[in-house]
Amino acid sequence: MISCKKATGLIEKRSVIGLSFAEKFQLHIHTAMCSACTNYQKQSVLIDNMLKHTSKHLPANIPAENTDHVSGLISKILNKKNS
Amino acid sequence: MTQEKIIENWVKEYTNDLFNWAYHKTSDYQSAEDLVQETFLVAAEKIESFRNESQPRTWLFGILKNKIAEYFRLKVKHPIIHVEKEESFELFFDNNGKWNKHSRPDEWNINEEQLFDNEGFNHIFEQCMKKLPAQWFSCISMKYLEERDPKLVCQELDLSTTNYWQIIHRAKLQLRECLEQHWFHT
Numbered sequence: 046m047i048s049c050k051k052a053t054g055l056i057e058k059r060s061v062i063g064l065s066f067a068e069k070f071q072l073h074i075h076t077a078m079c080s081a082c083t084n085y086q087k088q089s090v091l092i093d094n095m096l097k098h099t100s101k102h103l104p105a106n107i108p109a110e111n112t113d114h115v116s117g118l119i120s121k122i123l124n125k126k127n128s
Numbered sequence: 129m130t131q132e133k134i135i136e137n138w139v140k141e142y143t144n145d146l147f148n149w150a151y152h153k154t155s156d157y158q159s160a161e162d163l164v165q166e167t168f169l170v171a172a173e174k175i176e177s178f179r180n181e182s183q184p185r186t187w188l189f190g191i192l193k194n195k196i197a198e199y200f201r202l203k204v205k206h207p208i209i210h211v212e213k214e215e216s217f218e219l220f221f222d223n224n225g226k227w228n229k230h231s232r233p234d235e236w237n238i239n240e241e242q243l244f245d246n247e248g249f250n251h252i253f254e255q256c257m258k259k260l261p262a263q264w265f266s267c268i269s270m271k272y273l274e275e276r277d278p279k280l281v282c283q284e285l286d287l288s289t290t291n292y293w294q295i296i297h298r299a300k301l302q303l304r305e306c307l308e309q310h311w312f313h314t
């Protein structure tokens with residue numbers, strides 16, 4: 046049987062380029078018997094969904110420092126342009 | 129309105145949104161500032177090609193997104209921290225590739241939708257992302273930036289697909305453990 050290291054690798058490989066038939070089979074057998082890797086598999090999907098979510102939405106709370114940066118940045122860009 | 133005046137208005141109107149987006153992507157104030165400045169430079173150069181067919185906001189965001197992709201490409205090609213492959217796996221697995229006791233994934237009892245809108249979790253997630261080595265952070269970010277074909281992303285990053293998923297593997301192991309330690313076990 047493949048190791049947990051290999052199994053978790055296959056879980057990530059699947060999400061990037063997919064698996065061969067043999068790899069799918071190896072992974073299936075492994076996760077059927079390993080609760081830790083079954084948990085990993087679910088959590089890996091959850092993290093993927095979270096990453097998709099954050100890449101589309103701005104966080105609800107924008108850090109207060111950002112506002113200071115923005116006003117500084119606006120004058121920086123405008124001064125550069127006029128000089 | 130002169131072109132100068134148009135750009136000036138855009139700077140005043142859109143810098144805030146562009147900056148917050150760039151910061152959200154890079155988690156770095158200096159980089160976010162640079163990216164927004166470069167975006168307006170490109171906008172000023174190419175203003176002739178802007179024909180009011182799209183909203184200025186959409187057009188500017190398009191330029192910014194290209195700049196962000198370029199930023200990640202550079203980070204992957206010139207990684208600041210080089211982590212040895214086996215060394216980073218040793219944290220999680222023993223010599224036989226079995227989970228180390230402290231790294232074994234536990235079950236997370238969660239409601240996904242509530243979790244994603246939870247401010248506390250979002251904060252922890254962001255902190256855990258920031259702890260990733262720069263190259264891994266860039267690889268993971270590129271994967272989700274526009275949900276592009278992974279093969280295309282690899283080409284852009286100059287990585288083989290095998291290298292790419294191996295980096296994703298290590299990054300996800302670290303991210304998962306960080307979330308478990310700082311959120312699910314507290």
